[in-house]
Amino acid sequence: MMLTAGLLYLSLFALAARMQRHRPLLLTTWQKRPFVAHLELAGWTLFGLSLLSLCLWQDSGMALVAWIGLLPLLGGILLLGMTYRPAIPRAGVPIAGLLLVAGLLV
Amino acid sequence: MSGTSAMIRDGARQAMAWLHGWTGLLLGHILFIMCLAGTLSVFRPEISRWMRPEVSGQSDPIRAINAATNWLSANTTGSAGWYLAAPDGRSNVVEATYDSGGAYFSRALDPLSGAPVARDTLGGEFFYRLHFELELPYPWGRLLASLAAMLMLVAIITGIIAHKRFFKDIFTFRPAKGQRSWLDGHNALGVLSLPFHIMITFTGLLTLASLNMPWGMTAGYGENLMALYSDLTPGAVTKAPTGTKAPLAPIGPMLAQAQRHFAGAPVGRVYIFNPGDTGAVVTVYPVETASIGYLPAEISFDGATGTVLKAWTEQRPAIRTYQTIYGLHMAHFAPLLTRWLYFLGGAMLTLAVASGMVLWIVKRRERAPLSIGNRMLERLNVGGLVGVPIGMVAFLVANRLLPLGMTARAEAEVSVALWSAGAALLLGLALTPKLGWPLLLGLLSLLCVLAAFLAPIWASDVMLVTGNAMLMATAVALGLLVWKHIRRRSAPTPVRRRVVPA
Numbered sequence: 392m393m394l395t396a397g398l399l400y401l402s403l404f405a406l407a408a409r410m411q412r413h414r415p416l417l418l419t420t421w422q423k424r425p426f427v428a429h430l431e432l433a434g435w436t437l438f439g440l441s442l443l444s445l446c447l448w449q450d451s452g453m454a455l456v457a458w459i460g461l462l463p464l465l466g467g468i469l470l471l472g473m474t475y476r477p478a479i480p481r482a483g484v485p486i487a488g489l490l491l492v493a494g495l496l497v
Numbered sequence: 498m499s500g501t502s503a504m505i506r507d508g509a510r511q512a513m514a515w516l517h518g519w520t521g522l523l524l525g526h527i528l529f530i531m532c533l534a535g536t537l538s539v540f541r542p543e544i545s546r547w548m549r550p551e552v553s554g555q556s557d558p559i560r561a562i563n564a565a566t567n568w569l570s571a572n573t574t575g576s577a578g579w580y581l582a583a584p585d586g587r588s589n590v591v592e593a594t595y596d597s598g599g600a601y602f603s604r605a606l607d608p609l610s611g612a613p614v615a616r617d618t619l620g621g622e623f624f625y626r627l628h629f630e631l632e633l634p635y636p637w638g639r640l641l642a643s644l645a646a647m648l649m650l651v652a653i654i655t656g657i658i659a660h661k662r663f664f665k666d667i668f669t670f671r672p673a674k675g676q677r678s679w680l681d682g683h684n685a686l687g688v689l690s691l692p693f694h695i696m697i698t699f700t701g702l703l704t705l706a707s708l709n710m711p712w713g714m715t716a717g718y719g720e721n722l723m724a725l726y727s728d729l730t731p732g733a734v735t736k737a738p739t740g741t742k743a744p745l746a747p748i749g750p751m752l753a754q755a756q757r758h759f760a761g762a763p764v765g766r767v768y769i770f771n772p773g774d775t776g777a778v779v780t781v782y783p784v785e786t787a788s789i790g791y792l793p794a795e796i797s798f799d800g801a802t803g804t805v806l807k808a809w810t811e812q813r814p815a816i817r818t819y820q821t822i823y824g825l826h827m828a829h830f831a832p833l834l835t836r837w838l839y840f841l842g843g844a845m846l847t848l849a850v851a852s853g854m855v856l857w858i859v860k861r862r863e864r865a866p867l868s869i870g871n872r873m874l875e876r877l878n879v880g881g882l883v884g885v886p887i888g889m890v891a892f893l894v895a896n897r898l899l900p901l902g903m904t905a906r907a908e909a910e911v912s913v914a915l916w917s918a919g920a921a922l923l924l925g926l927a928l929t930p931k932l933g934w935p936l937l938l939g940l941l942s943l944l945c946v947l948a949a950f951l952a953p954i955w956a957s958d959v960m961l962v963t964g965n966a967m968l969m970a971t972a973v974a975l976g977l978l979v980w981k982h983i984r985r986r987s988a989p990t991p992v993r994r995r996v997v998p999a
Contacts, residue, residue, distance in 0.1 A: 392834075407668040452789045452821075453830065460838025463690035463845055466667060470685055474670045 394494025395444045395458060400465045400487035402437030404480065405430045407469055416477040444494075514659035518857060520652040522874075524645040525854045526881040527631065531642060532850055533885060534628040535701075536843030538621065539828060539836055542588035545620030547964035548896045549605060550953050552590055556608035558583035558764045559752045565591040566748050566769065568611030573597035577738075579769040584608050585784060617906040618896055623914070624889070629705065632915065636708060643709040646702045653694055656687055663688060676863050679856040686849040693842035694849070700826035703819075729816075732809025734778050734797040738771040745772055746803035748779065755781035755796045758808055762787055775801050785829040790821030851882050873926075879933035880925020883941055888918025890944040893968075897951035931986065939979045945972035 408417040409430035415422060426433075441458065448454035472479035521528075537544065546552075556564070561584050569579050574597055582592040590605040604613040605620070619626075630638035657663070667688050670681045687694065707714060718725040727733065752764050765784035771777045777800025785791040793811040798804065811817065824830055828839045858875045861867060867875065892914035899906055899913075921940070925933050949968035952961060 403668075410668065413668055450788070453835070456789065456825070456831070457835050457838065459692045459696060460835060460842055462692060464838060464841055466689040467841075467845075470668055470670055470689065473668065474672060 392448075392457065392494070393490040393497065394447065395441050395454070396461055396465065397487040397489075397491030397494055398437050398441035398444055399458070399461055400469075400483055401491070402434050402441055403466055403469050404484055404487070405434030405437060407473065407480075409434060413473055416473055417480060419481070510659050510661065513655040517652055517655040517659050520648045520655065521850070521853045522857055524641075524648050525850060526877070526885075527641060527645045528649055529847060529850045529854070529882060530631065530885050531628055531645060532843060532847040533889070534624045535697075536840060536847055537624040537889070538628050539840045539843060541621030541625050542585075543621070543960045543964070544624065545605070545618075545622065546587075546589055546958070546960045547952070548618045548620045548893070549590065549614050549616050550958070550961055551616060552605075552607060552614055553958065554607065554609040555589050556584065558585065559749055559756070561591050561606075561608035561611075562752060562764065562767050563749050564609060564611030565593060565606045566611070566745060566772075568606060569593070569595060570745060570772065573772075575599070576772050577770070579767075579772055581606075581767045581769070583764050583767065583784075585763065585765075585786075590614060615901050616896070617901075617903075618910055619907050623892060623911060629701075632911075639705055639708050643702065643705045646698055646705070647709075650695075650698050650702060653687075653691075653698060657691070660684065660688070676856070676859045679852055679859050683849060683852040683856050686845045686852060690842050690845040690849075693839075694846050696825060697842065697846065700822050703822050704826050730793075730795075732793075732795045732797070732807060732811075734780065734806050736771065736776040736778050738774045739776045741775045742773055743775040743777070743801040745769070745777060745779075745800050746798075751779055751798045751803050752781060754798075754805070755783075758796050759783040759794060769800060772800065777801055778806065785824070785827075787830070789824045789830045790817055791824050791829065792817070793820065854878050854882065875930050876926045876928075876933065877922075878925075879928070879930050879937060880922035883934070883937040884918045884921030884925055887921040887937065887941050887944060888914040890941060890948055890968075891917035893948040894944060894951065897948065935979045935982045938975050938982075942972045942975035942979065945969070945975065 404417065407413045408427075414427070418424075418427065421427070445451050445454040445458055468483065469480045472483070562581055565581055566579070569576070573579075573595060576596050579593060579595040582588075584590055590608060591611070592603075593606050594601070594603045596602070603619075604617070606612065607614055626632075629642045631641055632638065633641065667685065670678070670685055672678050702709075714725060748767075752767070756762070756764055762783040764781055766782040768780045768782075769777065770780070779798040779800045780795055781798075782793075782795050793816070794809065796808040797806045799806055811820075828836060831839060854874075855878060858867070858871060858878065861871055892910055895910045895913035899909055903909060921937055925937060928936065945968045949965040949972070952965050
């Protein structure tokens with residue numbers, strides 16, 4: 392669950408940050424970095440990886456259902472955060488990174 | 498060539514947008530009731546528990562069924578059957594349906610004493626039945642629900658096609674911008690949770706497939722429904738009553754044997770046919786939480802002697818496929834976190850329907866003065882979209898206020914819910930929307946506070962506390978909404994001036 396949630400959040404963040412409208416809010420001073428050009432590819436790759444990570448679950452059917460539920464939850468956090476408190480989705484990135492690492496270790 | 502294809506594409510999009518709007522509008526209020534009730538049904542046992550605060554005892558399923566059958570043996574006469582659902586981690590009562598002296602009863606039985614719980618209520622079952630029966634007689638409620646689900650599936654598919662900037666809109670919400678905000682909100686609610694919306698609508702439609710597409714069954718079986726039933730459940734044991742009285746054999750050992758047969762899975766449901774007769778049959782089913790697709794299995798005992806009559810486990814792929822689809826919709830398999838995710842998805846679907854209804858009006862008002870039909874719809878939105886939740890919370894308040902010993906108490910709670918929703922609907926139709934929205938939302942907020950404070954607010958049962966917290970959170974959110982609405986109304990309206998280029 393942690394690995395899937397981490398990958399999915401990072402993918403949604405990258406996909407949102409690739410858009411001109413959201414870039415200043417999400418990337419702040421990192422907007423001019425070279426990696427910005429590859430955010431779309433990174434976002435879709437992470438999205439695919441989050442789906443692939445479901446194979447690691449004991450019951451992949453239940454995992455897929457959880458993934459379907461995680462999508463609006465994490466997307467909702469990102470969307471509402473960008474609208475009202477941009478610091479929240481930014482703070483979500485290191486948390487998602489930690490979840491990813493913890494998920495890989497556990 | 499590319500110009501022609503662009504024209505076709507745009508024309509198709511417009512046609513889809515038209516269909517999306519009308520399919521959503523036609524049964525939008527019915528869909529709103531179904532979605533809201535369905536969302537609450539995710540926590541059906543927990544709501545039932547909140548509505549029966551007196552039951553604090555927890556008993557294991559076998560002991561609870563034992564207590565229930567002891568009570569039923571002593572207090573029913575001439576029963577044709579007792580249908581019992583055992584308590585589990587979520588529910589703490591035995592849900593019993595039985596007949597006695599020619600009358601049918603549906604009661605929650607105490608897990609320790611086996612007697613009916615003092616507070617007679619439908620509990621979460623009210624929301625569950627409302628979700629697909631809409632408080633209408635069989636089969637009309639289910640048919641209407643099926644039709645609404647079909648329209649919703651059409652609305653979802655046309656919504657996807659009509660949507661120009663599908664992925665961009667996932668992350669865009671611009672508040673306080675009138676029509677733009679409503680459109681953003683509707684799009685985000687629809688797109689973010691799209692896989693859930695498709696899954697829940699499609700599986701919901703299939704759960705009622707035997708009703709809305711019965712032709713396969715009638716082609717195979719005609720009017721012979723018993724043949725259909727026996728083919729569907731080849732494990733069922735049917736015995737006619739002999740008329741010779743015989744006490745029910747001790748049920749505990751039968752349940753323990755059934756549990757061993759189900760490889761340790763706890764007992765879920767117990768049906769006792771012809772109790773007190775030598776033709777009694779006890780059929781035991783396991784719980785439905787092991788996997789998404791509930792695997793039908795059953796073991797039947799001779800009720801008078803306790804010997805095994807038949808044991809059976811479903812293996813047919815078609816039925817297992819159907820059970821998986823059904824299981825996906827019912828979410829009985831879901832652990833706590835997944836249940837909350839189901840709740841979130843359902844809430845987003847409910848809000849998508851509601852925002853679509855409001856958007857229909859907002860969009861037309863910004864173009865031209867509203868027609869009479871749209872003015873009626875605007876008021877219907879106020880009465881319907883707030884009246885339905887008012888009825889639901891009034892149901893909870895009635896649960897706390899109606900006297901415990903009242904006859905037909907459970908039915909009275911439902912009447913309170915329906916009358917409250919009806920009154921709110923009329924109020925919404927009578928008042929101008931500018932007054933109707935804040936008034937009814939404020940009333941709903943107060944009812945939520947009342948329902949929470951009438952409960953034992955700091956109870957030790959975590960489900961009671963969670964229920965109260967949810968009610969209070971809803972009240973606060975609605976209160977903020979009303980406050981914002983009033984503040985916006987009292988603020989001076991900015992005058993729009995056309996800028997004339999120099």
